[in-house]
Amino acid sequence: MQTSLPKSPSEVPRSMKHTCEHQSDCLKFIQMVLDGAATEKDLDQLQRNLESCQPCIEMYHLEKEVKALLQNRMEKRCCPEQLIESIRTRIATFS
Amino acid sequence: MPETMSDTTPTRGYTDDQKYQIFNKEFMPHIDSMYNFAFRLTMDEDDANDLVQDTYLKAFRFISSFEQGTNAKAWLFRILKNSFINDYRKKSKEPAKVDYQDVETTYNSEDSETEHTVDLRAETVSDLIGDEVATALNSLPVDFRTVIILCDIEGFTYEEMAKILDIPIGTVRSRLHRARNLLKEKLRDYAASMGYNENIDD
Numbered sequence: 001m002q003t004s005l006p007k008s009p010s011e012v013p014r015s016m017k018h019t020c021e022h023q024s025d026c027l028k029f030i031q032m033v034l035d036g037a038a039t040e041k042d043l044d045q046l047q048r049n050l051e052s053c054q055p056c057i058e059m060y061h062l063e064k065e066v067k068a069l070l071q072n073r074m075e076k077r078c079c080p081e082q083l084i085e086s087i088r089t090r091i092a093t094f095s
Numbered sequence: 096m097p098e099t100m101s102d103t104t105p106t107r108g109y110t111d112d113q114k115y116q117i118f119n120k121e122f123m124p125h126i127d128s129m130y131n132f133a134f135r136l137t138m139d140e141d142d143a144n145d146l147v148q149d150t151y152l153k154a155f156r157f158i159s160s161f162e163q164g165t166n167a168k169a170w171l172f173r174i175l176k177n178s179f180i181n182d183y184r185k186k187s188k189e190p191a192k193v194d195y196q197d198v199e200t201t202y203n204s205e206d207s208e209t210e211h212t213v214d215l216r217a218e219t220v221s222d223l224i225g226d227e228v229a230t231a232l233n234s235l236p237v238d239f240r241t242v243i244i245l246c247d248i249e250g251f252t253y254e255e256m257a258k259i260l261d262i263p264i265g266t267v268r269s270r271l272h273r274a275r276n277l278l279k280e281k282l283r284d285y286a287a288s289m290g291y292n293e294n295i296d297d
Contacts, residue, residue, distance in 0.1 A: 023212050024212060025211055027272070028272055031271065031272060032268070034245060035252075035253065035271075036252070037182065038252050042293065049228065055212075058216070058217070059212065060196065061217035062215060062216065062217045062279070064217070064277065065217040065220045065221055065234070065273070066220055066247075066275070066282070067247050069220060069221075069223060069225075069228050070232070070243065070247040070248055071227065071247060071248065071250075073223075073224060073225035074225050074228060074229055074232075074248060075225055075226075075227055075229065076127070076131055077127070077130060077131055078127055078128050078130070079126045079129070079130035079135060079147065080130075080144065083130070083144050083147060083148060084123075084126060086148060087126075087147075087148055087151045087152070090148075090152060091115075091118060091151070091152070091155050094156070095154060
């Protein structure tokens with residue numbers, strides 16, 4: 001879906017729309033797409049916005065970056081072995 | 096704990112062997128995710144331990160209301176979330192106790208027409224490290240923190256989140272939207288305080 005996206009806002013041609021009057025709706029829309037909740041039609045619409053609207057491009061990059069931070073950079077802990085043992089022991093004495 | 100989806104799921108007569116099999120094959124593989132969820136909700140190791148243990152014991156006790164082969168992870172997350180609300184929320188170490196309803200009302204009234212977008216650039220955010228993101232996330236009220244954890248960290252769909260949280264999908268979407276705006280505000284403030292430059296480009 002991101003094959004033809006400009007790499008960064010600075011590479012965008014000048015014919016772009018620089019302000020957007022429905023930015024908040026666009027933002028919700030972008031989030032749905034990134035959350036995998038969009039239809040084919042939604043994806044087409046986003047693609048068009050990303051070719052013509054600077055605020056959409058910037059929002060898209062920001063939302064994607066924040067999501068990636070949350071997915072990839074947050075510490076993931078392992079459940080302590082002791083806790084697993086304790087659960088198994090307690091379950092074994094049930095029923 | 097009758098709220099555990101027993102309202103929609105008929106009781107199943109599993110044998111003891113089947114119960115242990117479901118427990119080991121369908122419940123235990125999610126224990127690391129469950130532990131991380133518990134830790135991010137309580138922000139305390141001991142509380143996270145207790146919460147995960149309680150949740151797994153409840154899951155076993157009410158295993159007959161779980162339909163084998165269905166979404167065990169969402170089922171477990173729902174039990175954990177309910178246990179957290181019922182047993183831990185009161186004593187959890189929330190930095191600032193903010194009632195979710197208050198926050199939602201404030202946001203609705205302030206921004207019903209001109210909902211703000213946060214002035215922040217992807218380039219600024221990409222310099223942040225995990226601890227900084229975690230600090231920003233932890234500073235959000237727990238209901239906002241929860242939707243971000245479920246969606247962005249655990250990858251649940253809107254529909255799964257609606258079931259886990261017992262709220263309509265529309266509410267999932269709007270809560271997530273507000274949670275992300277709050278998170279971006281925190282990230283922006285954090286980046287500014289650390290002196291990350293907002294306007295580095297020519």
